[in-house]
Amino acid sequence: MAISSSIKRWACLSGLLLLVASLLSGCNANGINNAYTDTATSEPTTHVVDIKDFKYSQVTLILKPGDSITWTNLDIVPHTATAVDKSWTSPELKTGESYTLQVTTATSVDYFCIYHPSMVATLKIVAG
Amino acid sequence: MKSLLKTIAFVGVVALTVMPAYSASPAELNDLEIAHVAYTADVIDIRYAHMALAISANPDIHDFAHTMIRDHEAVNEQALGLLAKLGVEAQDNFLSQKLNTDAEGILNEMSELRGEDFDRYYASNELAYHDEVNSLVGDVFIPNIDNAEVKALFEAGLKIFQAHEKHADMMVKGLE
Numbered sequence: 001m002a003i004s005s006s007i008k009r010w011a012c013l014s015g016l017l018l019l020v021a022s023l024l025s026g027c028n029a030n031g032i033n034n035a036y037t038d039t040a041t042s043e044p045t046t047h048v049v050d051i052k053d054f055k056y057s058q059v060t061l062i063l064k065p066g067d068s069i070t071w072t073n074l075d076i077v078p079h080t081a082t083a084v085d086k087s088w089t090s091p092e093l094k095t096g097e098s099y100t101l102q103v104t105t106a107t108s109v110d111y112f113c114i115y116h117p118s119m120v121a122t123l124k125i126v127a128g
Numbered sequence: 129m130k131s132l133l134k135t136i137a138f139v140g141v142v143a144l145t146v147m148p149a150y151s152a153s154p155a156e157l158n159d160l161e162i163a164h165v166a167y168t169a170d171v172i173d174i175r176y177a178h179m180a181l182a183i184s185a186n187p188d189i190h191d192f193a194h195t196m197i198r199d200h201e202a203v204n205e206q207a208l209g210l211l212a213k214l215g216v217e218a219q220d221n222f223l224s225q226k227l228n229t230d231a232e233g234i235l236n237e238m239s240e241l242r243g244e245d246f247d248r249y250y251a252s253n254e255l256a257y258h259d260e261v262n263s264l265v266g267d268v269f270i271p272n273i274d275n276a277e278v279k280a281l282f283e284a285g286l287k288i289f290q291a292h293e294k295h296a297d298m299m300v301k302g303l304e
Contacts, residue, residue: 053284053287054287054288054290054291075284075288076202076203076206076284076288077198077199077202077203077288078198078199078202115191115194115195115198115199116195116291116292116295117295117298118291118294118295118298119291
């Protein structure tokens, strides 16, 4: 799977590192969904995507493995960011709520709002 | 005689001052009447959605109906919050009453349908309903709203309903 929403894969590599990573980067109260990567070649970047007027502010977002995306809903109705292949999804984001996803490996994935299927966008994850 | 004429004139002035002004067309509605129409339209679509959830077995119909309930309730919550902040109440009017009368007829018709007949009727009605309401909001209401905050809410609402119209169009095509 190109984008991981769990720490299961990392756990297979090292139980010790899992413990350290969990302590340092465990899911927090802001809904940040941590995944881990060993493929990043430079400092990871957090990209901001606002959801406003039933649109994702970046229709096509190019990023690299290790980067994160933070979606924030600025509309008055709830939205989601959900992979078309359903490999990951944000929870329901009410007004003002955010969700962060970290990507792992190079791929391209389309996503949409599960409540409003006319809202679509693409993540292009390009290796360093 | 002069005294009688004065009395009649006085009564006429009082009547014109006290009686509410009844609008004859959507373009003549004031902000509070427009707010009432929008609230009514939201509630009607929520009623359609609840009927869809009760009758339809189609998951796409259910998804759409849940979205209608979620979104229209959110918009109405915002509208009520704004009216409370402004210290005013929405005003009933001929158009709200017409929408309700029309909706009763549609709900009666829908309640008689089952299976694909229901699904197609519901989807087509949602498409037509949103198309009609969006034209009303975009072409008539927004240009005539005086209060800036009310106007902003309607502009946000229009984007929501336009997305619903697209979604309804997808639903109609999916049922063909």
